[in-house]
Amino acid sequence: MVAQAGISVREAEVLSLVGEHLSNAEVGARLYISVRTVETHVSSLLRKLGAPDRRALAQVATEWSRVARGGKAASALPSPVTSFVGRAQERGALAEAVTAHRQVSAVGPGGVGKTRLALAVAAAAAGDFADGVWFVDLVPITDPAMVGAAVAAAIGIGEQQNRTMDESVIAALADRHALLVLDNCEHVRDGVAPFLERLLAGCPRLTVLATSRARLMVPFERVYPIPPLSLTGDGDSDAAALFLERAAAVGWPLAPEQHQQAAEICRGWTAWRWRSSWRPPGCPRSDWTASPTSSPTSCGC
Ligand SMILES: Nc1ncnc2c1ncn2[C@@H]1O[C@H](COP(=O)(O)OP(=O)(O)O)[C@@H](O)[C@H]1O
Ligand SMILES: [Mg+2]
CATH class of the missing domain: 1.10.20 (Histone, subunit A)
Structure with missing residues (x-):
């Protein structure tokens, strides 16, 4: 592909770094060449690829690296060692929410099945996201300010010159059509919320599926309360x-x-x-009780 476009090896290296949204100075530092030389390579790439601007060049780089990976989008979901049971209705509803909204929070008490359901939905939706799916477990993160760093580690981004970690993540995902699963957000909600606001504003083709015991309280959030496993029927629930x-x-x-x-x-x-x-999100009653078959949103408060 590179040869067909008449692009030299050095230009291909520059293109790949432009795809990572590095500035000319950063590209120069990485390749040990002057900024002037980088500018020359960038002009040449714009001309040879018929790209109108640098953003278009970055898109070409993303597409080429996807093709170089064999057309496969990145998929980095953990594989549970036990089988997944049931949840047909919830899988459909959560998948629909992820298709229609850019930030969905699967909310429910610990152990209700948030992680397993999110993983099942993400695995099924992977084919709809050209650049793949990433999974970030936030359990090891104790400092809310480190949420961006956890995402950076999961997507394989290192620290970049003149950029904070959050900025580097946003730059790397800016053109990606991807699904990011953020698991276990509850204890670092103070960090997740502002990070997500900036991430989604800077990455228009990114969708985030978060799991949390409590909603994230961001304005663009779509909350999907996860009910317990169904209990209808005698032995076939x-x-x-x-x-x-x-x-x-x-x-x-x-x-x-x-x-x-x-x-x-x-x-x-x-x-x-x-x-x-647990009580339904927003329910103030400490004496709230639910029959096992009642909806988690039907407390009547
Ligand atoms: N639909 C399911 N099928 C099989 N196992 C499940 C299912 N939902 C939950 N589990 C199991 O129940 C336990 C708790 O689920 P998990 O997804 O970790 O809950 P949460 O993320 O809400 O704390 C785990 O051992 C998980 O494997
Ligand atoms: Mg979990």
Whole structure:
């Protein structure tokens, strides 16, 4: 491709760095050439590629590097070691939200299944994002100011001259049509919110799917409350199916006549859990209770 366009090896190197949104001075420092020489290479690239401006050059660089990777977009999702059970309705609804909105927060109490659902939705949506999907686990981050650095590490961006880490991430994702999954935002919401505001403003083709125990409180946020696994039916609900599968996995397969008992255990446990630990977003009542089948948005406050 490079040869076809009559581009020299040095020009290809410059193009690749322009694709990373480095300035001429930064490109020069990286390649040990003068700024004047970089300018010459950039002019030559604009002419040879018929690109109207530097932004168009960066887009060409992004596209070429994608083709060089075999046409495959980056996909950096962890692979869970256990199977994913059920959630048909939630998968559809969350996928729809991610398609329609640029920042979606999957919100619910710890253990309800936010991470697994986000991963399932991201894996299914990967093909819709030409530049791929990235996953960032924010659990190890304790300082809200380090959210950008965590994203930078996940997408493979190092520190760049004359740029903060946040600016480097925004520059790297500026032209990317990608999905960024930010998992476990709750404890660093103070850092996530301002970072996301700048990231989404600077990266018009980027979509962010966040998981959090509480909503992020950013103006453009689309909140998707994650309900517990479904409990309808006697032994054929998602919750019971997960129970039966995991029981079988540890060498305790349940006979069909025990399935109803399994469903009852799930109901009892979920009712306790919901009473004790979580209320719908914005619900002020400390005595809020939910039946296991009620919607997490239907507390009536
Ligand atoms: N739909 C599902 N299918 C299979 N396992 C699930 C499913 N949802 C949650 N789990 C399991 O339940 C546990 C908690 O889920 P997780 O996604 O980590 O919750 P959260 O992110 O809300 O804290 C994990 O062990 C996870 O593998
Ligand atoms: Mg999680």
